[in-house]
Amino acid sequence: MTCFDRTRETADLWKQFNEGRNLLMLAPRRIGKTVLLNRLRDMAADRGFRAVILDVEGYREEKDFFRQCCAAIQEELSTGAKVMTALGDRLSRVFKGRAEGAGDWRQWLLQTDWREFADHLLAHLDDHAGEPPWLILVDELPVFLQALQHRDGDRAIGDFLYWLRNMRQKYRRVRWLYTGSIGLDSIARRHGVEGALNDLEPFPLSPFDxxxxxxxxxxxxxxxxxxxxxxxxxxxxxxxxxxxxxxxxxxxxxxxxxxxxxxxxxxxxxxxxxxxxLDLGKRTYWSTWREHLDRNFPEPERSRLYAVLNAVTRDAAGATGDTLIGALNRGGGEAVGQVELRSLLDTLLADGYLEVNLEGEARRYRFRMNLLREWWLRYVVL
Ligand SMILES: Nc1ncnc2c1ncn2[C@@H]1O[C@H](COP(=O)(O)OP(=O)(O)O)[C@@H](O)[C@H]1O
Ligand SMILES: [Mg+2]
The missing domain is CATH 1.10.8 (Helicase, Ruva Protein; domain 3)
Structure with a gap:
């Protein structure tokens, strides 16, 4: 996949990495995060970094995360294979007598606690003796967190995020960039673990101008x-x-x-x-917009998000807060107030569905992508 443009973004990203920042790039699906990560990885050697991409979508546990990390490093072209051999030696010294097996990192990952393993891995990457620093590009972190939550319950999200934060504080020469299509910030807020992200610099990724x-x-x-x-x-x-x-x-x-x-x-x-x-045959182009709501929001939030979008769809000029409150409370049930509406709108704005225009005092919410509105009107609104 060749990356078109994104020159300003990559320049800014390298500047921030050079200044020692770790970044969080939250943007809707299909806006080009993965393409951009690949571009960064390909540019890394020229910019004085060694970079790996971890696509953690589809992984279920921490060991998968670090297995993927090690495998990606092993494949890194400049020094990856050498670094992993040295890691194997290092682990053999550390774990001597504690576990069976040869010096291969895979064996140690299987036989030891993932936290201990990963701490040694990151210490090893941090200690780069004159070689370029490592940059770890983690794609779709929130999806992985949801898998952990599915297995271990709510606490898992905070546990892993705080553990990562600790590692960032401890090993300051390793750079991190995390992406997510689901609002990781809102997940963190929901679970009261925002502190685990507060050292990360947000990096917004916009569509093309x-x-x-x-x-x-x-x-x-x-x-x-x-x-x-x-x-x-x-x-x-x-x-x-x-x-x-x-x-x-x-x-x-x-x-x-x-x-x-x-x-x-x-x-x-x-x-x-x-x-x-807008043909039915092209529905896969659009399905992510519905899936995102269906998968990531529990009831009654999900139905309320749909109700807001359906109300916004009806008028090309968009809808005001008053119209939306009316639409949300039409069906009876628990009354929805301004605070709840605010939170629903924040989600839909952050996740790329809506935009807001100021008309004097009034705010008007509209679909950000006209064509998505056309789709919604044709296939979603009842
Ligand atoms: N900079 C770009 N240059 C060319 N094509 C792009 C670019 N960004 C995105 N695309 C196109 O959009 C698709 C989705 O991008 P992707 O990076 O997978 O999105 P995300 O990771 O944000 O979900 C890509 O497969 C590619 O076809
Ligand atoms: Mg992606």
Whole structure:
């Protein structure tokens, strides 16, 4: 996956790593976090770092986390294999007589407590004697925390987050960047463990700006031997509204498929490609937006989030707080007040569904991505 642009972001990230900061990048799914992490890893050697990516989605326990960490280091091109051999030797000395087995790190990971193992691993990475510092890029940390919670209950989240924080304090030469598509900050707040994140610098990742989005569309078309004109680009940007690389790419690809090699993507083709995005056959493009609500929010919060979104959808101009309170309390049940509404809106703003516009004193909430509103209207609202 080649990473288009993100020049300003990567420059800023390297600056922060050089200043010794550890970062937390929370942004909605498919905005380009994983692509950006890969870009960072590929640039690392030039920037004087050794970087590994841990994709922790799908892991269930701490040992998986560190097995993946070790495996990624082993594959790191500059010194990874050497570092892991040395770690094996180090562990053999430390654990001598305490466990059976050879000097391979895998054996020690199996046979020892993960905390002890990981502490030695991080001490080893911290102690880099003249080599570039390590940068650990952890992708989708909140998903892993949810797996821990599933296994061990609520305490697991705080336990692991505080343990990580301790390691960051203890081994200050190892740099960390965590990403998440689920609001890790709101999970931490819900469990009263915000303190475990308070040493991390938030790094917001935005969608593309207009010029970048236009260049991106033209670039995709060019790779497919098509030509995308200015008017087509404008139409796509206008109707999409929120310039997520993922949706830009899907639309441009569809338009190019219609145009065929050597073809032209004009305004009409662009419009048709956007209509196609709303076909039922393309529902996987959109399913994450519903899944996010269905998976990550317990009732009654989930139904309330849907109620807010459904109410917002009805008017292209968006909805005011009063309209939303009305919609939330229409069905009877426990009354929903301003404080609760505030919290629902904070979630939907942070997770990329809504944006807010100020109209004099009044705030108006609208879908951030026009095309998502069109989808919601067609398939979700009853
Ligand atoms: N900078 C970029 N350049 C090119 N394509 C991108 C870029 N960012 C995102 N994309 C496209 O969007 C898709 C989703 O990006 P991804 O990094 O997987 O999102 P996230 O990790 O935030 O869920 C990618 O597979 C790619 O097709
Ligand atoms: Mg990702």
């Amino acid at each position: 207009r010029p970048t989005a236009l260049d991106f569309l033209v670039d995709i078309a060019r790779r497919r031997e098509c030509e995308l004109d200015q008017a087509a680009g404008e139409i796509i940007l206008q109707r999409l509204g929120w310039l997520s690389p993922y949706y830009l790419e899907k639309i441009a690809e569809d338009a190019c498929t219609q145009a065929g090699p050597g073809g032209k993507v004009d305004a009409a083709r662009a419009g048709a490609a956007m209509d196609n995005m």
